[in-house]
Amino acid sequence: MLIVMKMDADAKQVEAVVEVVEERGLKAHPIAGAQRTAIGITGNIGIVEPALFQDMPGVLEVIQVSHPYKLVSREFHQEDSVFEVAGVKIGGTDLVIMAGPCSVESYEQTLEIAKIIKANGAHILRGGAFKPRTSPYSFQGLGREGLEILARVRQEVGLPVITEALDIDVLDEVAEFTDIVQIGARNMQNFTLLKRAGRCGRPVLLKRGMSATVTELLLAAEYVMDQGNEQVVLCERGIRTFADHTRNTLDVAAIPAVHRISHLPIIADPSHAAGYRDKVVPLSLAALAGGSDGLLVEVHDHPDRALSDGGQALLPAGFKELMDEIRGLAPVLNRRLPEYATS
Ligand code: PEP
Ligand code: MN
Numbered sequence: 001m002l003i004v005m006k007m008d009a010d011a012k013q014v015e016a017v018v019e020v021v022e023e024r025g026l027k028a029h030p031i032a033g034a035q036r037t038a039i040g041i042t043g044n045i046g047i048v049e050p051a052l053f054q055d056m057p058g059v060l061e062v063i064q065v066s067h068p069y070k071l072v073s074r075e076f077h078q079e080d081s082v083f084e085v086a087g088v089k090i091g092g093t094d095l096v097i098m099a100g101p102c103s104v105e106s107y108e109q110t111l112e113i114a115k116i117i118k119a120n121g122a123h124i125l126r127g128g129a130f131k132p133r134t135s136p137y138s139f140q141g142l143g144r145e146g147l148e149i150l151a152r153v154r155q156e157v158g159l160p161v162i163t164e165a166l167d168i169d170v171l172d173e174v175a176e177f178t179d180i181v182q183i184g185a186r187n188m189q190n191f192t193l194l195k196r197a198g199r200c201g202r203p204v205l206l207k208r209g210m211s212a213t214v215t216e217l218l219l220a221a222e223y224v225m226d227q228g229n230e231q232v233v234l235c236e237r238g239i240r241t242f243a244d245h246t247r248n249t250l251d252v253a254a255i256p257a258v259h260r261i262s263h264l265p266i267i268a269d270p271s272h273a274a275g276y277r278d279k280v281v282p283l284s285l286a287a288l289a290g291g292s293d294g295l296l297v298e299v300h301d302h303p304d305r306a307l308s309d310g311g312q313a314l315l316p317a318g319f320k321e322l323m324d325e326i327r328g329l330a331p332v333l334n335r336r337l338p339e340y341a342t343s
Contacts, residue, residue, distance in 0.1 A: 001048050003039040004061040013058030014039065020052060036060070067261070071225040072218045072232075077263040083231045085203050086160035086179050087340060088123045090233050091265035094338045095330060096294035098162055098267070099319060100126035102309035103139060104146035107153070112301055114157040116316045120323045121339060124180070125150070125159040126296060130166035131308060132186045139307040143170075147177040154179075162205060162296075168196050175200040185209050185237055185272070188220050198227025205296070207235045207269065210248060214257050221264060234258060234266040235296055236287070238273025247275020247312070250283050252290040259291055266291075271298040271312045280314055281322050288329060297322070 003017055014030055014037050021028035021041055026048070029040040041048060050062040070076055082092035090096050099117040104110050104127040114125045129146025131139065142149065150161045160179035165171040171193065175181055181202045187193050188209035197204045204224050208217045221232050236255055238248025250273035258266045268287030270280045284295050300306045300313035314322060323337075330337045 001041040001044065001050070002063040002065055003041070003053050003059060004063065005037045005039070005058050006060045007036045009037065009058030009060075013056070017053060017056055017059065020056070024048070040065075068215070069218045069222045069262075071230075072221045072262045072264055074261060074263050079263060081230070081263045081265060083203065085124070085231075088160055089338065090203070090231075091293055093334070094336050095288065095326065096124065096265075096267065097122045097323070097326070097337070098124040098126045098294065098296045099299045101128075101300050101306065102271075102298050102313065103128045103131055103307050104142055104149050104163075105307050107149045109301075110149050110153045111156065113299055114153045114159060116301060117299055117319060118157055118159055120316075120320050121327075121337065122319075122323070123159070123338070123340065125153065125157070125161045126163070126182075126298070127161070128164050128308075130164055130170055130174070132164070132166055132184050133308070144173065147173065151177050165193070165197065165200075168193055171196050171200055175202045178202065180205050180233075183207060183224075188212055188217065191223055194220055194223035195227055198224040198229040200229070203231035203233065204229060205233045205235055205267075207237050208239070208251075208254065210238070210240045212239075214254050214261070217254075218258070218262055221262075232264055233293075234262075234264055235269050236266060236273075236292070237269035237296075246273060246279060248273045250274070250287065252286050255287060255290045255292050265293040267294040267296055268292040269296040271296075271309070271314075275312050277303070277312055277314060277318065280312065281318065281325065284322055285325055285329060288326065288333065288335070 018028040026043045031038045053062050099122040129141050131141035154161045162180040163178045164182040164184050165174040182205045185207040238250045241249040243249050270283035274280045298313045299319045303310035303313040
């Protein structure tokens with residue numbers, strides 16, 4: 001932290017600030033400039049409250065120098081984090097493609113879509129069993145039955161699965177059935193859920209809240225990591241803006257912003273960002289060009305009959321087109337689209 005004194009601050013006022021700093025067991029380093037004095041503070045383990053100094057006589061500004069996060073930060077872990085989920089690499093050079101329906105609707109539907117995405121090179125099957133819906137009258141997901149369907153399809157098709165844990169009541173059950181636990185945008189700051197996810201024994205995919213800053217996203221990930229879970233993948237899924245040509249606005253810049261600060265992998269969800277099928281492929285490619293480590297994308301073979309998010313689901317042909325495009329783009333970006341031996 002740096003405390004900048006006003007130009008007319010006198011020696012007594014500087015001394016008073018130094019005293020408050022030292023009373024807290026910290027070190028004060030007054031730096032006399034040509035026009036004003038600034039006081040650097042070192043030795044702080046946690047956050048020093050700016051409010052302690054803000055209203056002291058002679059203080060102009062209190063600047064937070066170090067970041068409030070630790071474990072997610074590149075300062076603590078310089079290399080990109082790479083981890084494996086059921087043989088699938090997340091992070092590093094390899095791109096990871098997670099695809100599937102918004103909701104698990106039936107065994108037949110999930111199996112059919114899983115086969116389609118696998119045939120086109122996807123690595124992980126997505127599908128919600130517990131759905132966060134804006135309206136209580138919308139389809140809420142099949143719940144436990146959905147988890148059981150996912151587990152069956154996982155077995156039959158040989159793809160690891162990701163599904164959302166909507167609250168702490170279902171978290172353990174979800175962790176038991178899935179390879180990756182998804183924390184949805186609406187739950188990004190559900191701190192109780194984040195802590196529990198940090199202890200669930202599974203990798204966690206953490207979606208950015210629709211009005212969360214990158215710092216807030218990283219602090220949410222810090223909650224999960226602080227519980228001992230190092231396998232966190234972030235997901236940019238679009239934020240609320242005034243734009244009405246898409247459901248949300250994919251904040252592509254958040255991807256390099258996260259990479260600069262954090263070692264954690266970050267993927268993009270072009271489906272919830274776009275809200276409309278026709279924009280999903282262009283947004284996917286934009287995200288990958290921006291450094292995204294992969295995609296989480298909705299696919300449905302009968303989107304007109306889908307119980308949620310049909311309008312943004314890629315048709316099988318659209319998903320094939322996307323994968324073909326990624327195969328062409330990956331080498332240009334020095335990335336690899338791995339093809340794992342099928343089981
Ligand atoms: C989803 O992935 O189906 C979902 C509900 O996403 P989000 O939390 O980003 O809205
Ligand atoms: Mn959805």
